[in-house]
Amino acid sequence: MTTDPVIKRLTKERDNMTRQISKREKEIAYFNERLEGSLMPNQVAMLQAQRARQVTMLDADRVMLADLQKSLAAEIASQS
Secondary structure: OOOOHHHHHHHHHHHHHHHHHHHHHHHHHHHHHHHHOOOOHHHHHHHHHHHHHHHHHHHHHHHHHHHHHHHHHHHHHHHO
């Protein structure tokens, strides 16, 4: 592994974003599971809103991860 500080930072950010995406996917699965149960209408609305928020953030996280991966690849290529 290289000791370049930019590559280390980008790698760390990428790894953190990957963990965050995994966490969001688990939260969405949890909301999906909860929505399958019998709930009061206000509970359904609240869970749907929370799920929608997580899906929106997940989409943004995936875009950010793709950008980080591109930046990391470009930095590694420039070091070669």
